Amino acid sequence: xxxxxxILIGAGFVAVLSWALFWSIQGVITDPxxxxxxDEFHLHPKEVELASNGFFGTYDQRQxxxxxxxxxxxxxNCHSLKHVAFRDLTQxxxxxxQVKKFAADWSVKAKQFDPKSGDTTERPNTPSDYFPTVYYxxxxxxxxxxxxxxxxxxxxxxxxxxxxxxxxxPAALLKKFPDAKVPDGLYYNPYFANLNIAMPPPLSQDGQxxxxxxxxxxxxxxxxxxxxxxxxxxxxxxxxxHAYGLAVLGFLLFFCILAYGAxxxxxxxxxx
Amino acid sequence: MSFPWAKHxxxxxxxxxxxxxxxxxxxxxxxxxxxxxxxxxxxxxxxNFGVLAGAALAIxxxxxxxxxxxxxxxxxxxxxxxxxxxxDVNGGWFLRYAHANGASMFFVVVYIHIFRGLFYGSYKAPxxxxxxxxxxxxxxxxxxxxxxxVLPWGQMSFWGAQVITGFFSAIPVVGDTIRIWLLGxxxxxxAALNRFFSLHYLLxxxxxxxxxxxxxxxxxxGSNNPTGVDVKGEQDTVPFHPYYTxxxxxxxxxxxxxxxxxxxxxxxxxGHPDNYIPANALQTPAHIVPEWYFWPFYAILRAFTVDFIGxxxxxxxxxxxxxxxxLLFFLPWLDSSPVRSANYRPLYRIFFxxxxxxxxxxxxxxxxxxxxxxxxxxxxxxxYYFAHFLIIIPIISRAERPTPLPNSITEAVLAKKGGTSxxxxxxSGSAVPAE
Amino acid sequence: xxxxxxxxxxxxxEPHHDGEPRRRDFLNIAxxxxxxxxGIAIVVPLINQMNPSADVLAQSTTDVDLxxxxxxxxxxxxxxxxxxxxxxxxxxxxxxxxxxDVKTLRDPETLAQRTRGQKNWLITLGVCTHLGCIxxxxxxxxxxxxxxxxxxxxHGSQYDTAARIRKGPAPKNLFVPxxxxxxxxxxxxx
Numbered sequence: 001x002x003x004x005x006x007i008l009i010g011a012g013f014v015a016v017l018s019w020a021l022f023w024s025i026q027g028v029i030t031d032p033x034x035x036x037x038x039d040e041f042h043l044h045p046k047e048v049e050l051a052s053n054g055f056f057g058t059y060d061q062r063q064x065x066x067x068x069x070x071x072x073x074x075x076x077n078c079h080s081l082k083h084v085a086f087r088d089l090t091q092x093x094x095x096x097x098q099v100k101k102f103a104a105d106w107s108v109k110a111k112q113f114d115p116k117s118g119d120t121t122e123r124p125n126t127p128s129d130y131f132p133t134v135y136y137x138x139x140x141x142x143x144x145x146x147x148x149x150x151x152x153x154x155x156x157x158x159x160x161x162x163x164x165x166x167x168x169x170p171a172a173l174l175k176k177f178p179d180a181k182v183p184d185g186l187y188y189n190p191y192f193a194n195l196n197i198a199m200p201p202p203l204s205q206d207g208q209x210x211x212x213x214x215x216x217x218x219x220x221x222x223x224x225x226x227x228x229x230x231x232x233x234x235x236x237x238x239x240x241x242h243a244y245g246l247a248v249l250g251f252l253l254f255f256c257i258l259a260y261g262a263x264x265x266x267x268x269x270x271x272x
Numbered sequence: 273m274s275f276p277w278a279k280h281x282x283x284x285x286x287x288x289x290x291x292x293x294x295x296x297x298x299x300x301x302x303x304x305x306x307x308x309x310x311x312x313x314x315x316x317x318x319x320n321f322g323v324l325a326g327a328a329l330a331i332x333x334x335x336x337x338x339x340x341x342x343x344x345x346x347x348x349x350x351x352x353x354x355x356x357x358x359x360d361v362n363g364g365w366f367l368r369y370a371h372a373n374g375a376s377m378f379f380v381v382v383y384i385h386i387f388r389g390l391f392y393g394s395y396k397a398p399x400x401x402x403x404x405x406x407x408x409x410x411x412x413x414x415x416x417x418x419x420x421x422v423l424p425w426g427q428m429s430f431w432g433a434q435v436i437t438g439f440f441s442a443i444p445v446v447g448d449t450i451r452i453w454l455l456g457x458x459x460x461x462x463a464a465l466n467r468f469f470s471l472h473y474l475l476x477x478x479x480x481x482x483x484x485x486x487x488x489x490x491x492x493x494g495s496n497n498p499t500g501v502d503v504k505g506e507q508d509t510v511p512f513h514p515y516y517t518x519x520x521x522x523x524x525x526x527x528x529x530x531x532x533x534x535x536x537x538x539x540x541x542x543g544h545p546d547n548y549i550p551a552n553a554l555q556t557p558a559h560i561v562p563e564w565y566f567w568p569f570y571a572i573l574r575a576f577t578v579d580f581i582g583x584x585x586x587x588x589x590x591x592x593x594x595x596x597x598x599l600l601f602f603l604p605w606l607d608s609s610p611v612r613s614a615n616y617r618p619l620y621r622i623f624f625x626x627x628x629x630x631x632x633x634x635x636x637x638x639x640x641x642x643x644x645x646x647x648x649x650x651x652x653x654x655x656y657y658f659a660h661f662l663i664i665i666p667i668i669s670r671a672e673r674p675t676p677l678p679n680s681i682t683e684a685v686l687a688k689k690g691g692t693s694x695x696x697x698x699x700s701g702s703a704v705p706a707e
Numbered sequence: 708x709x710x711x712x713x714x715x716x717x718x719x720x721e722p723h724h725d726g727e728p729r730r731r732d733f734l735n736i737a738x739x740x741x742x743x744x745x746g747i748a749i750v751v752p753l754i755n756q757m758n759p760s761a762d763v764l765a766q767s768t769t770d771v772d773l774x775x776x777x778x779x780x781x782x783x784x785x786x787x788x789x790x791x792x793x794x795x796x797x798x799x800x801x802x803x804x805x806x807x808d809v810k811t812l813r814d815p816e817t818l819a820q821r822t823r824g825q826k827n828w829l830i831t832l833g834v835c836t837h838l839g840c841i842x843x844x845x846x847x848x849x850x851x852x853x854x855x856x857x858x859x860x861x862h863g864s865q866y867d868t869a870a871r872i873r874k875g876p877a878p879k880n881l882f883v884p885x886x887x888x889x890x891x892x893x894x895x896x897x
Binding site for chain 3: 521
Binding site: 002003006007009010011013014015016017018019020021023024025027028033055083088143146147150151152153155193234236237240241242244245246248249252253255256259260262263265266267270271272 | 313314352355358359365366369510514515518519521522524525526528529532533535536537539540545546548549558575576577578580585588592595602605606608643644645647648651652654655658659661662663666667670685686
């Protein structure tokens, strides 16, 4: 009895799915999915060597400082970094006094609300403040960059590729997809999800940022450094995490060996 | 419960005697996981996964309670509170990654545990109740995991909540009312977030309660074993302690090693980057997908693309998705074979492995975009899934010819090593060996 | 004889057969000990997460600008989310505090002991040491009690010009936090 009902219900599911399958196959045959410009021209991020890559990844403080400089001079006008506090910058190798000055000098001031008058005034930032939010009134929505390398697939490489990936729209694309001309106000970048990004190339020429440590400032270098800095901004605990990871895995390996020995020990005289 | 040869509890010190006379907890522990609980001697490593599931639950509860000390369940601050945990709370990154990856480990372990049950016929009489309680635990786990994923209030949190609660609106007539009641609003917002937090904190303790019933039910007949043959005598068993406490200890070490490798070196590999973007009700992610452990069911949901005899495709998909789990409740009665273990059911074994492959394929489809190719594969795979449980199992469980079973666990164990002759054994029933 | 592969389950509560099991027991004990070490190690982060987080610790010091506070005036500001009384004592107030015989005080302290470096700057928490109310007297116009310092309206504790308890139920003088002068007109508290 149970069998009969079960087979009936099962046949029902199979029938419904077969019907759906029929229409799916029919759909594929009569109206095959057309390739889109994105399918054909979107590029996977380039490989970039960063100190944070790999199991033993850590951060290069010098590089992070250069990256901070790139963020400050190039990106900070439009992009917020609201989850990073100024005090976190001591992780980049700055002293508390340097951090205090950096915070006080930061051009976007902290906002203060006076509940008595209802007014919002500004004051200089202190180290315990977070980078104040930047409001960009122009086209597009510049995302906050605190987590950008975790919010994108292969984030660090993505940031680097995007910043160095601006090119002219390939003629081949326009030939194959004549309707896919880059809209006005947007820029072609094959690393961006839908190929046309509202952000103009932020790193347009070498030497845009003059590094304080004398490193040669090229677009590639700037992109790499800011990618490293943003990787830190998203994951400041990475070096600690890797260090603890090695210790914990080592201990657990040791424990597994002991535990296996004890297990064999206890079962030695038992046929199983 | 007991096999008649189970050792009885004898308090070893005055202290334990004092406690045991007033609250028989020592004797309960002794009889459940101690030297007083006989267990088949031939269990393989697939029997480790029940304890590992319990350990995974404990890890989730401990890390969860501690995270709840810092999390704020309100739309404007939830995402920020999680970043606060990751950056400012002492060891917060460790706790968050432990909880997020712990959920994945919990599901891996439970899926292996379930498939162990499917292979060795652990759901068959007299263990049907254990199986029913187990499927209940699985459903509760899925609800808990879903609500937990909403809490960080990222893009996937919000849109996942939107999609899942949207299922309810597929119910005719009352569907949308139910959906709005669940959400406390017209879309996931503060009301939904707060109640999900409350329920997410509650359900793990409900799960713990059902697990107690699950283990209690298990201890009545005792564990199944790879042969599927019942325990016949003392020779067939070993006391749980120290034999299986040692084996479970080792298993726990391996589990923690894999967990730690994931947590410390690839903590975001199983997650979706879009959940690091704060929730935006006005912008849909390119591909909405749930966490990997829901992918097979998501594939079944999306396989139903056309209406059928007036029933909308959306409703069909929802019914099928829930049906795919609910049919598990009926398995003990769908499978009428008198043989438990697939080791002795050659035909069933073949279909078992096809099912494993099928579920993996469904999972792959569920995690992929719903392009025509993946939809077609989902439709075929989903059809097999339902056919497997509802048509194939009922038929072959009657029709197949199983291979001969060993007379006892002991016989099977001896036959394995191919060593000692039967004269050495005490198959006649006495507990003392011939020497 | 319980050696080799048998079906009989040896009694595990008799660890000693021949000489060799001593090594066996050691391995078992070592495994359990390692598990114990692991168990204790895992407790540490679980307890430590309740300690103040980095953002709270960052708020653990407050800078106060003293330049606008005239003699005889005081301001109330916030230190570790509690009220902080910063008062510029007049010479008369200092003299009044020094005149008091310390031995008669419930919580004996001189004014010099309660000020770090500059005797006219009295910096204390604005929290009554009885049950935690905020005393009056820091803002001009408030009741300063009969000793010219602070007066707590909740249960009547009276503090003198050095914020020492003179009358009423409070057991201790107003708490003086750690602070140091970073310049003649700025001080860092905490």
